[in-house]
Amino acid sequence: MGGKHYLPLTDQDRREMLAAIGVGSVEDLFSDIPAAVRLKNNLNLPPAMSESEVIGHLNNLASKNRHFQNSVSFLGAGIYDHFIPSIIKHVTGRSEFYTAYTPYQPEVSQGVLQAIFEYQTMICQLTGMDVSNASMYDGGTAVAEGAIMGCGATRRSKVIVSRSVNPYYRAVLRSYFHSRGLTLEEIPLKGGHTDRAALEKTLGDDVATVVLQQPNFFGLVEDMEGVADLIHGHKAVFVVSADPISLPLLQTPAEYGADIVVGEGQGLGVAVSFGGPVLGIIAARDKFVRQMPGRIAGETVDSEGNRGFVLTLQTREQHIRREKAASNICSNEALIALAASVYMAAMGPQGMREVAGQCLQKAAYAREKITALDGYATVFPGINFKEFAVTVPGDSAELNRKLIEKNILGGVDLAVFYPELKNTMLFAVTEKRTREEIDTLVRELEGWK
Amino acid sequence: MRKSKALLFEMSHAGRQGYSLPSCDVPEKPVDELLPRKLQRCEPLDLPELSEGEIIRHYTGLSTRNFGVDTGFYPLGSCTMKYNPKINEEAAVLPGFAYLHPCQPEETTQGALELLYNMEQDLIELTGMDRFTLQPAAGAHGELTGLMVIQAYHRQRGDYKRNKVLIPLSAHGTNPATVSMTGCEVIQVPGDERGLVDLKALKAVIDGTISALMLTNPSTLGLFEEEIEAIAKAVHEAGGLLYYDGANMNANMGYTRPGDMGFDVVHLNIHKTLSTPHGGGGPGGGPVGVKECLIPFLPVPLIDKKGEGFCFNYDLPESIGKVHSFYGNFGVIIKAYTYMRMMGAEGLKQASTDAVLNANYLMNLLKKTYHLPYDRTCKHEFVLSARREKKKGAGAGDIAKALLDRGFHPPTVYFPLIVEEALMIEPTETETKETLDAFAGAMEDIAKEINEDAEKVIHGPYHTVVGRLDEVRAARNPILRWNKEQQL
Structure with missing residues (x-):
């Protein structure tokens, strides 16, 4: 039998326990399951493996994948190959953290609660917002919940989202909205940016939320001047999906007047893991705290006056409010938020500015080199942070296949999301890319076709 | 001696560094050339400045103020806190x-x-x-x-x-x-x-x-x-x-x-x-x-x-x-x-078998002391009611705090809503009979203590790193982030 080392009861224990209960066999404990729904045979699952066999099997599966340790990645689209300080895994690997449940018993959960409180504080510092929750599932669900917060705050049901917002996030937003019977309208692109005139035209007093992204999906820094006034003029809520890695350098969403900041926090020291588990960020101005989904840690005192932390404002949440809750979220991404906290603490203001600065410089260098090549050109002129879109002289998928032969994971094929953008690729260049790696990419691109 | 723990921000010391990055190896341009001034951040970035050693001590300290399945028995009903294989x-x-x-x-x-x-x-x-x-x-x-x-x-x-x-x-x-x-x-x-x-x-x-x-x-x-x-x-x-x-x-x-x-x-x-x-x-x-x-x-x-x-x-x-x-x-x-x-098919079935056996065994031990509103064979968990104890002055929440003092994570309390003063207990299959016996002993001990001195129980816990926390105060006067101004 498999897993015996996780099951401590011996046959002797079982006999004694059955006797104490006063039944003859374990079968008697399952006699309340009607015969018609009882399994007649054993489950037909692959045979149990020992620990060394299972890790061999998994190693075999893992070795079939290309990954950042055997290939150089220029992939982005919301998930990035950023530097992960070693200290993070040593903190998240402490099993007092990772084997705990949600901190409902605060007196024995001060570790997680204080870490969440510190996380909330650092997310507020980064975004300029007043309050952050303890985490959402990912960037897509954070965008959807942020948009819904606007609906709750305004009691309106129409949301406007720019087509320059990450298409993966918009896909999640669509599912959430369709199911809830809310209306979603998209603002077209103009040169890769949100079409300001179209936004103005679409905005009306029936709009609850406007969702923009900064930097946008194409890596472009949009000019946010006047946007907040425009949105607030209609008493709508301004939600920005931001890349936390960009925030030490870019104007904060608070500075340009956003009400709610959402985003994908994977860049903050979290392994890419095929897209999950990652970290949904959601932070807001004070006045939206009642609409905020999920857990929030707050400061209080104990019976002796010592500072301590608890989960608070729980009347927003499902276990108290049931069908009237702000959201149904229960489990979140606590351990990933812990990782992000350790990242922010380790990098500090200086390290985070340096990461952002290197992203900016290296992406600019790569963009200049690539677009100088014959057959390659900038798709959207503008200011890029760490990603940029390029037209390539042929089929993007074919180019990527050729790059893989050289151990390069090329850019994301934009035609998948924007049918009008044929033969275009989105390259991401993080602080981890070296000049040599970028030059190799440029050489391979040059040699193609 | 109970003590609160300093926040990262309170430990910060300007000029300390907890990271190491390679220097930028591409030709650099002035930032203003790549990113116009008006798109740049003005607000200072007020993150803590700490060395790696200070950070690891901070989090190691926090981890010791936390209870996980690896720390001890965690019979939180409906959460299936079983052992997490390494x-x-x-x-x-x-x-x-x-x-x-x-x-x-x-x-x-x-x-x-x-x-x-x-x-x-x-x-x-x-x-x-x-x-x-x-x-x-x-x-x-x-x-x-x-x-x-x-x-x-x-x-x-x-x-x-x-x-x-x-x-x-x-x-x-x-x-x-x-x-x-x-x-x-x-x-x-x-x-x-x-x-x-x-x-x-x-x-x-x-x-x-x-x-x-x-x-x-x-x-x-x-x-x-x-x-x-x-x-x-x-x-x-x-x-x-x-x-x-x-x-x-x-x-x-x-x-x-x-x-x-x-x-x-x-x-x-x-x-x-x-x-x-x-x-x-x-x-x-x-x-x-x-x-x-x-x-x-x-x-x-x-x-x-x-x-x-x-x-x-x-x-x-x-x-x-x-x-x-x-x-x-x-x-x-x-x-x-x-x-x-x-686990394989057999191992998974044995897991469910032992989960149900452990729950029935523990239920059988505890119903001698506590009210069991639905007294029939249970599956992986069961729900007790502390209504008798509540009448004596200490309810489900107080029992939970008393368990903390005895080294156990408490069951889920006040849920499901249909049971008054509910204590929802799920031992899981990865616990030994000895642990269940010890937990039952602690629960009996608490019932006895409530009989003798309920007042003492409602002011617990006494042996945790902080005393009972004031959740009402946290909700009435929400402090949801550290704030420099507030500290000064």
Whole structure:
């Protein structure tokens, strides 16, 4: 039998326990399951493996994948190959953290609660917002919940989202909205940016939320001047999906007047893991705290006056409010938020500015080199942070296949999301890319076709 | 000696550094040239400045102020706090999994797709469903996905009037909250004197506007819904569908399957039943399985076998779309997969057997001291009532704090709502008989203490790193972040 080392009861224990209960066999404990729904045979699952066999099997599966340790990645689209300080895994690997449940018993959960409180504080510092929750599932669900917060705050049901917002996030937003019977309208692109005139035209007093992204999906820094006034003029809520890695350098969403900041926090020291588990960020101005989904840690005192932390404002949440809750979220991404906290603490203001600065410089260098090549050109002129879109002289998928032969994971094929953008690729260049790696990419691109 | 612990921000010392980065090796341009001034941040970035050693001591200190399954017994009802095998953690961080980008071409992620495909097959067999999506990142996320699928199914049939979802009074809070998120209305179904769904009352509320019935089986009382066939029949006859909340699947493995009970949709909490750690609140995983007729509505992409390889299938025109940016909590799925492969069919069945045996054994010990409102064979958990103790001055919440002083994590308290002063206890299969005996001893001791000096109990705990925390104050005067100005 498999897993015996996780099951401590011996046959002797079982006999004694059955006797104490006063039944003859374990079968008697399952006699309340009607015969018609009882399994007649054993489950037909692959045979149990020992620990060394299972890790061999998994190693075999893992070795079939290309990954950042055997290939150089220029992939982005919301998930990035950023530097992960070693200290993070040593903190998240402490099993007092990772084997705990949600901190409902605060007196024995001060570790997680204080870490969440510190996380909330650092997310507020980064975004300029007043309050952050303890985490959402990912960037897509954070965008959807942020948009819904606007609906709750305004009691309106129409949301406007720019087509320059990450298409993966918009896909999640669509599912959430369709199911809830809310209306979603998209603002077209103009040169890769949100079409300001179209936004103005679409905005009306029936709009609850406007969702923009900064930097946008194409890596472009949009000019946010006047946007907040425009949105607030209609008493709508301004939600920005931001890349936390960009925030030490870019104007904060608070500075340009956003009400709610959402985003994908994977860049903050979290392994890419095929897209999950990652970290949904959601932070807001004070006045939206009642609409905020999920857990929030707050400061209080104990019976002796010592500072301590608890989960608070729980009347927003499902276990108290049931069908009237702000959201149904229960489990979140606590351990990933812990990782992000350790990242922010380790990098500090200086390290985070340096990461952002290197992203900016290296992406600019790569963009200049690539677009100088014959057959390659900038798709959207503008200011890029760490990603940029390029037209390539042929089929993007074919180019990527050729790059893989050289151990390069090329850019994301934009035609998948924007049918009008044929033969275009989105390259991401993080602080981890070296000049040599970028030059190799440029050489391979040059040699193609 | 009790003491609060300094925050990172209070330890900060200007000029200290906790990182090391290579210097920028491309020719640099002035920042203002690449990013115009007006797009740059003005607000200072007020993050802590600390060396690596200080940071690790800070978090190591915090970890000692936290209780996990690795610390001790954690009988939190409905949360299935079983032991989290260490090999799971190792599997999830293999470079071929941890450093895999979700947008890589399919041919470079065949090992990951194969794992996801295998996992789906294993879950299909475990639950008796026809297909799974692994996208939902938690149980509640699975509920939302499942209800979206059900709504899409009704709409596709032109059946727009189905906007009511039936939920037993004993259900988890996520159930009604999820229903609201799909724009539907919650209809409560009362229980009978046995603690089970009242079939007659259920039939009375069923009509042509019913979208689904959401049910946890065994229920949150730890009791198996013996009339599940009749319940399923009644819902199906009215055109509704059956949703299985998998929170309590740990009682059923190898004994019965939601698919065979008549459920059309099921979500599993892999961070409960399939041993992945809860991470202090997440990440979890909430895969959703459906019967054949609902496959067209599942989120995209599905993972299909194609020849010798595996591929994403986005060709589902009736799909509800996406519920997660990518493919769900892949890293968590790896852990659950590792667990299932190590346990095998026999091991999983033994896990459920021992979970039920441990629960009945402990229930039998505790009912001598505490009131057991539903005194019948339980499944993986049971619910006591501390109403007698409450009359003496100390209720379920106080008992929980007294357990902290005795080295145990308390059960779930004040839930389910249908039991007064509820103590919901789920020991799981990974605990020894000695631990259960010790816990029962502690519970008896607490009952005795309440008899003798309830006043002492309501002021506990006494031996934790902080005393009882003032939750009312936290909610009345919310301090949700550290603030420099406030400290000065």
